[in-house]
Amino acid sequence: MPKISMPTGGDVVEVILADHRWFEEALRELRDVTSDRSAVLADLAAVLIAHAEAEESKVYPSLKKKDAIDAEEVEHSEHEHDEGNEALLALMEVDDTASEEFSEKVHELSESLxxxxxxxxxxxxxPARTDVSADVRKKLGDEFAAERNRLIDSGCGDITNVRKLVEASKG
Structure with a gap:
């Protein structure tokens, strides 16, 4: 299983992309019946929740203000985060990591993600690459990384918190 990295910053595009590649590796691990699926899922939950929350609080508002993305794009991305959180929670609620149900829920999370x-x-x-200066991308990367790491350290991937986020999204 790939170790959870705790980046200190850098270009926000690169920091986000590093997490995306990490998610793909974690999903491969979850599909592998010989891996420690419980440990992989716990790590994935922490990084996934922290990543999405940090994007929503630090990255999207700034990109919108810089006119790199519009309100519709922000809303769509946040909606997809909500859908991913629902799929994550459904997977976390499966007791038997060796079951067919667990494999089905991994598939659903993988599709959504x-x-x-x-x-x-x-x-x-x-648009962040082309419409935002390198200085702003660096500042955003530093802010994103700091918030993401703070959330991971706070235990944001705990099932109680994931449930709370899913309930809040249903408003």
Missing amino acids: SHHLDEEERDVLN
Whole structure:
């Protein structure tokens, strides 16, 4: 299992992309019946929740203010985070990591997450690359990394917190 990295900053596009590649590796591990699926899921939950929350609080508002993305793009990305959180919670609620149900829920999370990563890389990160200065991307990367790491350290991937986020999204 890839170790959870705790980046200190850098270009926000690169920091976010590093997490995206980490998510893909974690999903591969979850599909592997010989891996420690419980440990992988705990790590994935922590990074996934921290990543999404840090994007929503630090990255999206700044990119919107810089006109790199619009309100509709922000709303769409946040909606996809909510869907991913629901799929994550459904997976976390499966007791038997060796069960067919666990494999089905891994598939559902993988589908949701892969769709979101693809859209975010095309529709959010590309405009960030072209419409935002390197200095601003560095500042955003530093802020994103600090918030992401703070959330991981706070235990944001705990099932109680994931449930709270899912309930809040249903408003």
